[in-house]
Amino acid sequence: MENILEIKGLNKAYDTFALKDVSFSLPKGYIMGFVGENGSGKTTTIRSILNMANIDSGKISVFGLDSVTDTIAIKEKLGVVFDSLYLADHLTAKQIEKQLKPFYKDWDSKEFAGRLKSFGLPDNKRVGEFSKGMKMKFMIAIALSHKADFMILDEPTSGLDPVARDELLDILAEYIENENRSVLFSTHITSDVERIADYVTILHNGKVWFTGTKDELNEKYVILRGAEEDISSALREKCIGFHGYRNGFDALLSTEYLSEVNDKLETEKANIDEILVYVAKEDKYERHNENDKV
């Protein structure tokens, strides 16, 4: 399978935050959900892909091209949608087309006009007056008009109402019908990922916590519940985000340890939201233990 995006050993440090050895890849023809809590490093990774952040080490390839040396060629075929409009909001869609057209060899004005029409976007209204959903669709229309084969969306659905979110996800599903295209979709609304993504990468504290297919993730973890006295200390050590309370406990457990689970304990499938919560709890638990040692 040919990868449209490959990140190997990406490191990028700021004063208070660092991406540490981030590696993952996205094959052509698929959607990847890029999830993690706020501040986990999703936007920094995206900025690194776009060569807007100078990476300390590692290698990023997009369409098989180097993200630093071939950044112009990459951006010709790359569509980017951020959570807010990055264009001059006092201009109309028509004026923005005039601005952007010369930058893209494959810009198709007919496609742009058609997309505006099909997305219900007026071409004579200031884009700053568009609703958030309209702004997202407008940025997608731009990406489609210069024939982007890879779309990166950074938190596009945050702040959207359910109808607008559903519409946006439908547009992405339609976009991916062409098997040469891919989507990297960063979000913390995991239900969107559950619905649309083929692959999932979970970032936590600047590190890749999981990367693989959504099915692999669904099969890899379960939620374990029961009374605290029924779990062995060895199994407890293997739990992620163990949370004990008066009547029992719950925790995330890798399915590779399912053979160690006795009949008194209950397991159930974990969704991405729950996985994220347990990962964050584990972090808190570790910090708490370290503080105790100090």
Next chain:
Amino acid sequence: MNDIMKMIRFDLITVSRLTVPYVAVFVAVSIIASLFGLTFGILCVVNFVMIIAPIQGINNSSCKRLYGMLPVRRSAVIKALFAEIFITMFIGELLSFLCLFICRGSSLYKILPEKLSHIASNFRELPESKYMKMYLFAAAAFVFLTIVLCFTQMRSEIINMEAAIREFLIIVAVFAAVATFISVMIYNEKLDALKNILLPPTTAGKWLTIAILNAVTLAAAYLFCAITVKKASGKEL
């Protein structure tokens, strides 16, 4: 179309809706004022026009996220910004020359109320060599503003906008002090040699000075641009 031209076109479309109405009004006011011989008014207004457009350009450079997404080299974005400053300021200089030229030839000042008409006629009656000084002052304003704005643009790209504005204010204050000192000395006939260099007595000498001032400005803009490209091209957006 090369990348610099694409960026200039891009920025022009961005600011056109905001700037064109202001510029159109001030150009019209300048030309009407010059028809009535109101020379000082013209220079103030023209200088205002000269300032407004580049400031729009500097503000525009804050659209860093957009520039990061466009398939264009950062160096082209920077070169376009400097070209925009120089071109808009140069247009301002030419406009002030045009206004001075109209002012000299028009007799409409006669229909103004007596006091205004008297002020205007004083300028009309200036000998050619003294009237030429007005062209020199317009060119000097162009040089000063262009160089200071290019420097400010450079500092804002390399460091940040706050530091650039601080330095801009210091430069303007120092320049004002030095210019005042030199003017007083020249007025008191203490710096005749400098006076002959800055204000040549012949018309040809004045035009030569204007040409040199423009060439120096272009060279300074190019230098500041080259430094910015070298130091800020690799900067994060």
